Structure formats: C-alpha cells, structure tokens
Amino acid sequence: MARLVLKFGGTSVGTVERIQNVARRVKAVVDAGNEVAVVVSAMSGETNKLVGFCREIAPLHDAREYDAVVASGEQVTAGLLSMALQELGVSARSWLGWQIPLETDGAHGAARIMGIDTAEIERRMKEGQVAVVAGFQGIGPDRRIATLGRGGSDTSAVALAAAMKADRCDIYTDVDGVYTTDPRIVERARKLDRITYEEMLEMASVGAKVLQIRSVEMAMKHRVRVQVLSSFEDKPGTLVVDEDEIVEQELISGIAYSRDEAKVTVVKVSDRPGVAAAVFGPLADANVNVDMIVQNVSDDGSTTDVTFTVGKSDLALAQKVLDDHRAAIGFESIHADGNVAKISVIGVGMRSHAGIARLMFETLAQKGINIQVISTSEIKISVLVAAEYTELAVRALHTAYGLDSAA
Amino acid sequence: MARLVLKFGGTSVGTVERIQNVARRVKAVVDAGNEVAVVVSAMSGETNKLVGFCREIAPLHDAREYDAVVASGEQVTAGLLSMALQELGVSARSWLGWQIPLETDGAHGAARIMGIDTAEIERRMKEGQVAVVAGFQGIGPDRRIATLGRGGSDTSAVALAAAMKADRCDIYTDVDGVYTTDPRIVERARKLDRITYEEMLEMASVGAKVLQIRSVEMAMKHRVRVQVLSSFEDKPGTLVVDEDEIVEQELISGIAYSRDEAKVTVVKVSDRPGVAAAVFGPLADANVNVDMIVQNVSDDGSTTDVTFTVGKSDLALAQKVLDDHRAAIGFESIHADGNVAKISVIGVGMRSHAGIARLMFETLAQKGINIQVISTSEIKISVLVAAEYTELAVRALHTAYGLDSAA
Numbered sequence: 001m002a003r004l005v006l007k008f009g010g011t012s013v014g015t016v017e018r019i020q021n022v023a024r025r026v027k028a029v030v031d032a033g034n035e036v037a038v039v040v041s042a043m044s045g046e047t048n049k050l051v052g053f054c055r056e057i058a059p060l061h062d063a064r065e066y067d068a069v070v071a072s073g074e075q076v077t078a079g080l081l082s083m084a085l086q087e088l089g090v091s092a093r094s095w096l097g098w099q100i101p102l103e104t105d106g107a108h109g110a111a112r113i114m115g116i117d118t119a120e121i122e123r124r125m126k127e128g129q130v131a132v133v134a135g136f137q138g139i140g141p142d143r144r145i146a147t148l149g150r151g152g153s154d155t156s157a158v159a160l161a162a163a164m165k166a167d168r169c170d171i172y173t174d175v176d177g178v179y180t181t182d183p184r185i186v187e188r189a190r191k192l193d194r195i196t197y198e199e200m201l202e203m204a205s206v207g208a209k210v211l212q213i214r215s216v217e218m219a220m221k222h223r224v225r226v227q228v229l230s231s232f233e234d235k236p237g238t239l240v241v242d243e244d245e246i247v248e249q250e251l252i253s254g255i256a257y258s259r260d261e262a263k264v265t266v267v268k269v270s271d272r273p274g275v276a277a278a279v280f281g282p283l284a285d286a287n288v289n290v291d292m293i294v295q296n297v298s299d300d301g302s303t304t305d306v307t308f309t310v311g312k313s314d315l316a317l318a319q320k321v322l323d324d325h326r327a328a329i330g331f332e333s334i335h336a337d338g339n340v341a342k343i344s345v346i347g348v349g350m351r352s353h354a355g356i357a358r359l360m361f362e363t364l365a366q367k368g369i370n371i372q373v374i375s376t377s378e379i380k381i382s383v384l385v386a387a388e389y390t391e392l393a394v395r396a397l398h399t400a401y402g403l404d405s406a407a
Numbered sequence: 408m409a410r411l412v413l414k415f416g417g418t419s420v421g422t423v424e425r426i427q428n429v430a431r432r433v434k435a436v437v438d439a440g441n442e443v444a445v446v447v448s449a450m451s452g453e454t455n456k457l458v459g460f461c462r463e464i465a466p467l468h469d470a471r472e473y474d475a476v477v478a479s480g481e482q483v484t485a486g487l488l489s490m491a492l493q494e495l496g497v498s499a500r501s502w503l504g505w506q507i508p509l510e511t512d513g514a515h516g517a518a519r520i521m522g523i524d525t526a527e528i529e530r531r532m533k534e535g536q537v538a539v540v541a542g543f544q545g546i547g548p549d550r551r552i553a554t555l556g557r558g559g560s561d562t563s564a565v566a567l568a569a570a571m572k573a574d575r576c577d578i579y580t581d582v583d584g585v586y587t588t589d590p591r592i593v594e595r596a597r598k599l600d601r602i603t604y605e606e607m608l609e610m611a612s613v614g615a616k617v618l619q620i621r622s623v624e625m626a627m628k629h630r631v632r633v634q635v636l637s638s639f640e641d642k643p644g645t646l647v648v649d650e651d652e653i654v655e656q657e658l659i660s661g662i663a664y665s666r667d668e669a670k671v672t673v674v675k676v677s678d679r680p681g682v683a684a685a686v687f688g689p690l691a692d693a694n695v696n697v698d699m700i701v702q703n704v705s706d707d708g709s710t711t712d713v714t715f716t717v718g719k720s721d722l723a724l725a726q727k728v729l730d731d732h733r734a735a736i737g738f739e740s741i742h743a744d745g746n747v748a749k750i751s752v753i754g755v756g757m758r759s760h761a762g763i764a765r766l767m768f769e770t771l772a773q774k775g776i777n778i779q780v781i782s783t784s785e786i787k788i789s790v791l792v793a794a795e796y797t798e799l800a801v802r803a804l805h806t807a808y809g810l811d812s813a814a
Contacts (some may be wrong), residue, residue: 016463058494072479079476087465256560
C-alpha cells in the first residue's frame with residue numbers, strides 16, 4: 001500500500017466522458033489498496049474563457065476578483081470528479097483551497113503556497129475516502145481565493161504530496177512521459193524512464209513543456225518523487241527523482257530547444273567598471289528576464305559589446321529600456337535579433353565527464369551551424385544559433401550523443 | 408441616502424456587455440448617495456450547463472458535490488461585476504457565501520438561510536464600497552457550500568436586505584413589474600404600482616413567475632420592501648409592500664392562472680369518518696402536493712366523491728399511490744383529468760367587500776364556462792375550468808373587475 005497524489009490536467013478532464021474515464025483510473029489505483037488524493041485542473045478551455053471575460057471587462061483587473069473568477073473552473077471539475085467516483089462506488093469528497101485550507105501568501109494571481117493543513121484529508125484517506133482537490137487555488141491571508149498562476153495545478157499536486165508525505169505524485173497529462181527531445185523533430189526520440197530534478201528543470205525551462213518549473217523546484221526541495229504519464233494510455237511514464245535513485249546514469253539525458261528567444265547586442269559600450277550593472281540594472285527594474293549573457297572586449301580595448309538574450313515577448317520592452325537609459329549607459333547602438341533559437345544539451349553526467357562541450361561544438365560545426373552565444377551550467381550547455389537551424393541542430397546532437405532509439 | 412440591496416438575474420448578467428450595463432446602473436445608484444449591496448445570479452445558461460454535467464455523471468448525485476459545482480456560476484458573475492464596477496471607479500468587492508458568511512442549514516441543494524453576518528459588509532458599505540454578493544449560495548454546518556435551490560438568488564437578496572435592514576430590495580429582472588394579469592393574454596393588462604406581500608404570494612403561486620415564492624414569504628416575514636423592475640429599462644417597477652403602505656387599495660389586484668394543474672376524482676368512497684385522512688395521508692407520504700379539495704356527498708348518502716387537484720407532473724404518481732391504497736381507502740374508481748386550468752381572482756380588498764365571488768361566477772357563466780371546482784381564501788377565489796377556456800376566462804374577469812387599462 002502506498003499513499004499517492006494523482007494530478008489530471010485540463011485535457012484529461014475536458015469532457016464529462018473524460019472525467020468518467022479519470023474516475024475509472026482513480027478507482028483502479030484505489031482498488032489496488034492505495035491511499036489516494038487527486039488534484040484536478042479546470043476542464044480544458046474553461047480557464048481561457050474565464051480569463052477572456054476578465055480581460056474584456058478590465059484590462060487591468062483587480063487580482064482578487066480575477067482569482068475569484070478563474071478559480072471556479074477547478075471547483076467545477078473537483079465536484080464533478082467526486083460525483084463520478086461516487087457513481088463507481090468509491091468514497092470521494094471535493095476540497096477547495098479555502099476548505100483544506102491551502103494557505104498562500106497575498107500575491108493574488110501568482111500566489112505562493114505557505115502551508116497545507118492535511119490533517120482532515122489524511123484522516124479521511126485512511127478511512128478509504130479519496131480527496132479530490134481543486135488545483136491552482138488556495139486562500140490568502142485576506143481570506144480570499146488566491147490562485148497560483150498558470151500551470152499551478154502541478155504545483156498544488158506536488159505541494160500536497162510533500163505535505164502528506166506521499167510516496168509519489170503522478171502527473172497525468174496528454175504526453176506519456178519526458179523524451180530525450182521533441183519527438184516532432186526527432187522521430188527516434190526515446191522516452192526516459194527516469195530523469196533527475198535538475199535535468200527536468202533544465203528540460204522544462206528550455207522548452208520541453210511537460211511540467212511546470214515551479215512544481216519541479218518544489219518536488220526537488222521536498223524530495224517528492226514525481227511521475228509524468230499519459231491519462232489516455234495505461235503504461236508507466238517518466239519518473240522525476242533524486243540523482244541517488246538513478247543507478248545507471250546516462251551521460252546526457254536530452255536535447256532541448258527554445259524558439260522563444262531574442263538576442264540583443266549593445267554595441268560599443270564604454271568598457272568601465274560597473275557597465276554590466278548599468279546595462280542590466282534597468283532591465284531588471286523593468287522585470288525583463290535576461291538569460292544568456294556574453295561580453296567581448298573590442299579591438300581598441302576601450303569599448304565592449306554586450307550580448308544577451310531575452311524572451312521574444314520582452315524584446316521590444318528591453319530595447320525601449322536601453323534607449324531610455326542610453327545616456328547613463330553610454331553605447332553606440334543596439335542590435336536586436338528575434339530570429340534565433342537556443343539549443344541545449346542536458347545531463348547530470350556531464351559533471352564528471354570531459355569532452356561533452358567539445359562534441360557539441362564539433363557536431364554543430366560539421367553541419368555548418370554557426371554558434372552565436374554559448375552559456376554553460378553544471379549540467380547544461382546551451383548555444384544560440386540562427387532559428388532556421390533548430391531542427392538540424394537538435395537532430396545532429398541527438399544522434400551525436402547516442403540518444404537515438406534503436407530503429 | 409438609503410441603504411439598498413439590488414439583485415440582478417441571469418439574463419441581466421448574461422454577457423460581459425450586460426454585466427457592464429449592470430455596473431453602470433449600480434454606479435448611478437451609488438452616485439445618488441446610497442449604500443449599496445448587489446446580489447447576482449449566474450450568467451444565463453451557466454447553471455443549466457452545470458446541472459447538465461451533474462446529471463450526465465450521476466442521475467442521483469451527491470448534493471454536496473452538486474452544490475460545489477453549481478455555485479460556481481454565481482461566483483464568476485460576482486467577480487466579473489466587481490471588476491466592472493472598479494473599472495467605472497466604484498469601489499467594489501465580491502462575497503461568496505462562505506466569505507460573508509451566509510449560514511444555511513444542511514439541506515444541500517435546497518438549503519434554508521439560518522443567519523447572515525453582515526458586520527464586515529456593512530462596515531465597508533459605510534466607507535462607500537459596494538458588496539457584490541454571489542446569490543443562491545451559503546455555507547452549511549458541514550463547512551461546505553450549500554445552495555438555496557432554484558431561484559435562490561431572490562431569496563439571498565431579500566435575506567441580505569433583512570439582515571442589513573435595507574430600505575429596499577430591488578429585484579432587477581427581464582419584466583418591468585407585476586401586472587394585473589399575463590399581458591400575453593390580456594393586451595390591456597396594467598402594471599401595478601404596488602401590491603401587498605399576500606397578493607404577490609398568490610400571484611406567484613398561481614403562475615405569475617416574477618419573484619420566487621420563498622423570497623416573498625421572507626420579505627413579508629421581515630417586512631422588507633421589495634421592488635420588481637426591469638434591468639433593461641430605466642423606470643420604476645412594482646413595489647411589493649405591507650398593506651399599510653397602500654393607501655388606495657384596489658378591490659382586486661390581479662387575475663392569475665395556472666395550466667400546471669390536474670384534477671383527480673376518487674369516485675364512490677365510502678362516506679365514513681377518517682376517509683379524507685385515508686385518501687390524503689398516503690399522498691402526503693409520497694410528497695404529492697394537493698391544492699384544491701372538494702368533497703360531495705353522493706345521492707345515496709353512503710358514499711362520497713372526493714375531487715382534488717395536483718401539479719400535472721404529480722398526476723401519475725397520485726394515481727399510483729391511490730391504486731396502491733385502494734383496499735385501505737375503499738373506492739369504486741379514479742378519474743384523472745390533466746386538461747384543466749386554475750383561474751384566480753386576487754385582492755386583499757375582497758376581505759371587506761361582499762359580492763366579489765358572485766361577480767366571478769356570473770362572469771364565467773355569461774361566457775358559458777363551467778366551473779369544476781371552487782376554492783377560496785381570504786384574499787383569493789380560485790376556480791378550476793377546462794383548459795381551453797383559460798384565455799377567455801382571464802380576459803372576461805380582467806374586464807369584469809375593472810382592471811383593463813385605458814385604451
């Protein structure tokens with residue numbers, strides 16, 4: 001017997017039939033003798049509809065009222081799934097954020113979970129009742145509904161699993177696991193049986209949109225074992241776990257890419273102490289998230305070029321901020337390029353192995369792909385290339401690192 | 408300055424544009440210097456959609472989960488209207504049943520209001536904030552959402568008005584007031600400026616579906632002045648008030664009708680003490696609501712015919728119940744007739760005037776309409792006639808009692 005938290009996303013509960021299907025899956029887990037809590041998202045499309053109403057009424061709407069409106073979607077699913085479970089003879093009860101309570105901070109619309117009182121839910125689980133928890137929502141210090149921000153249901157599930165010391169948190173979604181890379185680009189991409197939290201974080205943040213980053217961070221912090229699996233097929237998914245749990249660690253776990261990148265080059269900044277702060281301080285103040293950063297000393301030694309990447313949606317804002325601070329920073333011009341992609345090789349194995357980066361650079365060179373920017377972390381090497389090379393680069397690297405599945 | 412509760416029904420908040428329109432109307436009332444609370448229904452169609460989901464999943468669904476699901480509709484409207492008010496510069500805050508709290512009993516799906524703590528709402532109203540209250544919902548002793556049953560938002564509004572001692576409760580709806588009779592039948596029906604609670608109860612219960620009966624009963628009990636008015640036009644509606652407030656009481660306020668009637672005659676019941684109990688006891692046990700009752704002694708003096716009316720939807724059940732108890736009751740046969748209508752003449756003025764009933768009987772006789780059953784109360788005379796005479800009877804009575812508007 002294990003204690004499990006199961007989470008079902010919007011497409012998995014998108015219709016009454018699918019909710020009934022989810023109920024059958026939950027029943028099977030209950031019948032196997034497990035203690036079960038389920039976290040649900042809103043039926044697919046509902047949250048977008050509600051957000052649309054809010055935007056239509058007030059572009060700058062009150063976050064408390066926004067939360068009251070959009071949290072209703074998960075409320076509906078939680079009630080309906082409870083009914084569907086009861087209809088199958090499974091004892092079940094829905095729980096809204098304020099009922100548990102799942103306490104958050106006061107940042108309405110993007111609240112952080114401060115604590116979850118699971119005593120009553122655990123008591124009922126021990127008696128065989130399934131707790132059906134509305135994801136994405138909690139209650140703030142102002143005793144008003146607070147939502148966790150988009151994708152928050154994953155975070156709800158992991159936080160609940162941590163609070164009730166669950167043996168595993170199963171995230172049911174519309175993909176059957178985490179792949180070595182995007183199967184739409186590389187036909188021979190392989191589903192990973194296991195991946196470490198750290199790798200998963202890198203995979204998620206560079207575009208493999210399987211799990212919300214926040215939920216992975218939380219899982220890592222509280223050592224919650226997470227499984228990503230399909231709600232439409234009945235087979236194991238990918239386990240996201242601590243490095244210790246992975247016996248045969250592969251060198252490289254995956255190749256990720258992101259097209260949501262834009263490159264900005266600040267040309268001929270005077271090369272003096274504090275110039276980085278002068279450039280990036282105003283960007284931070286404007287909430288522009290800067291990712292890769294490269295600084296080159298120019299020929300004459302008195303000026304330097306600073307290159308960095310931002311999300312595509314932030315490009316215009318970044319340019320404006322720099323223009324506004326031109327006098328303070330002191331530069332010749334700004335070059336912006338939205339036509340770039342970031343390609344990353346990810347694996348905790350690279351910590352103890354040399355030559356990982358060289359293989360990446362050689363492979364790209366062989367294909368005639370020019371590297372514009374490089375950045376590295378302990379478990380990741382990322383390069384910026386022209387967007388048109390994205391698929392070619394991903395495929396070449398997938399093969400070079402031996403990730404292709406047997407044909 | 409007055410303290411007002413305004414209630415807007417589903418069609419009045421059926422789209423974002425209509426919600427914005429409601430916000431403008433509320434703003435006008437606020438700008439006139441009033442303290443305002445608003446009670447809202449779900450956007451039209453939403454509750455039916457949610458109820459449909461519940462029925463699809465489980466015909467006999469858990470009432471607690473049903474409440475959690477369907478209460479979400481009012482939650483959405485309350486949040487959206489608060490935003491729309493804020494967008495117009497009006498301070499506003501939404502309130503769900505559990506937040507107020509509006510305490511109910513444990514009868515989920517048809518809960519009764521036990522108490523409303525309006526302290527915080529009143530404090531904010533005094534500071535100029537509009538309370539936007541989700542109608543139809545409260546919180547039960549089990550700390551779960553409890554809904555008040557269909558049309559419950561009217562009841563929420565009146566109860567809130569009573570709790571905060573509001574000067575008036577304005578029910579905005581898709582009609583502009585209470586009429587002397589159905590304008591679809593009588594072109595010259597007149598809108599009433601005022602009507603008493605008692606009359607309104609009779610009008611509502613016999614088919615003039617303007618206000619929920621429960622809300623009128625509550626208004627009468629707590630002496631809440633209620634106004635029924637149109638949310639689409641800007642003119643006064645009908646005031647539902649205590650008799651004392653009506654200076655020039657008209658003899659008759661209106662002619663009501665109901666086609667939702669069926670007549671049952673139990674033929675040749677042995678005429679003995681306790682026979683009425685034998686007939687109506689089992690019907691009551693089966694929750695069949697019996698309305699008019701007539702008992703005639705038959706020619707031979709030893710048997711009697713008992714005739715009564717029930718709602719059309721209860722007719723089959725009523726017949727079955729009587730058949731099941733045939734031995735205990737002792738009767739020859741049962742005649743059922745679903746092809747009848749109840750026509751009622753209503754007015755508190757009839758208490759002090761003779762001849763009201765005679766005018767009714769004479770008028771119907773002149774038109775050749777046969778009266779099948781008669782029942783009377785202090786302020787109402789009802790007759791059962793063949794359904795085909797409904798319009799003819801209503802028109803003739805409307806003219807006979809001088810209710811026709813000037814042409």
